[in-house]
Amino acid sequence: MAAQSIPYAGTRRKLVLAFDVGTTYSGISYSILDPGQVPEIKSVNRFPGHEQIRGESKIPTIIYYDSLGKVRAIGAEAIKEGISETALDEGWTKAEWFKLHIRPKRGSDHITSSIPPLPSGMTVVQVLADFLKYFHHCAEAYIKGAHPNGEDLWRSVILDIEYVISHPNGWEGYQQSQIRSAIVLAGLIPDTEDGNSRVTFVTEGEASLHFAIDFGFPAKSMKAGEGVIIVDAGGGTIDISAYRKKEGKVNKFEEITISQCHFFGSVFVTVHARVFLDEYIKFGGTRDNDPSCNIRYGQLKLPGAEIAKFFDPSVKSVVSSVLSLIKQGETPIKYIVLVGGFSASEWLVSKVDEALKPYGLSVVRPDSHV
Secondary structure, eight states: OOEOOEEEEEOOOOOEEEEOSSSEEEEEEEEEEEEOOOOOOEEEEOOTOOOOTTTTTOOOOOEEEEETTEEEEGGGGGGGGTTTHHHHHTTTTTSGGGGGGOSSTTGGGGGGGGGGGTTTOOOOOHHHHHHHHHHHHHHHHHHHHHHHHHHHHHHHHGHHHHHHHHETTOOHHHHHHHHHHHHHTTSSSOOOOHHHHTEEEEEEEHHHHHHHHHHTTOOOGSSSTOOEEEEEEEEEEEEEEEEESSSSSSSEEEEEEEEEEESSSSSHHHHHHHHOOOOOOOOSSSTTTBGGGGGEEEEEEEOOHHHHHHHHHHHHHHHHHHHHHHHHHOOOEEEEESSGGGGGHHHHHHHHHHHGGGGGGGOOOTTTTT
């Protein structure tokens, strides 16, 4: 793969929409391709429910449904003040982490009980289709409002939009088929050969490499033959990929080993904490006290060492996976690049850096890592 900006060689304008539907947060990028012009990648950073928050390019991957299966709140609207109370009063059902319902089952049985169920009577394809349809409306509204003559621009590209969908490493035939079915159900493309040709899937490892190069990873300092490992630490998964820089003046990389996907994302830190607290706490009010358990006036104080245990499985997953990838090949690895929402955790980054430094590895986190 080449990380290089070259002019668009097509003969007519085209719009490319990239949807990153994450376990906990999701975002949209897009590029308007004009013949002879170098494409510019932009982010949608204005969503319903976030109108007053400029520059916010990620929204929660949450949908509330009523008893009839109608969407009542979605994305940023689903976390507005008072929504949870309204949902309880009206009997709405919350769909979250739904992306994980199409995961490969092999090697992920241990997380099944932690994944919230889908709304009654609904499939993961239906829920994902609702979210994709919403995303498409958000992209349309943003582009129409953010560009001069936005209405005309949208009309000129609407019948031939190309979609790029990212997914975790190792998601292949079945997972892509499910996602494609959701795209068709959402009305983004017709279920025809031409319609399906407008959808491209990209692994989060490959997408993260391009992202890292664009946002501060020092690829130009690498010599041909040197390698880099990309760690995309997200909400649900930690995706790990290894690449080698190829000969030539432009930044070209090739994958050097089979990429990995581990279900140790940030949501499972919360899961570990919840399990601990459910087993630990049997108190119900602010007057409860138990000095032996560090509980005073109903509040529990946990030492840092105890909190660190919630992160341990994720840290160990990253470190062991990186070292195993290094042992698999002969390519000298120069950098370990951390991207994704979970990489915003200073604790995660510091512990990974601490564990890998003795092996002569440099851990890098680009400026815009999420």
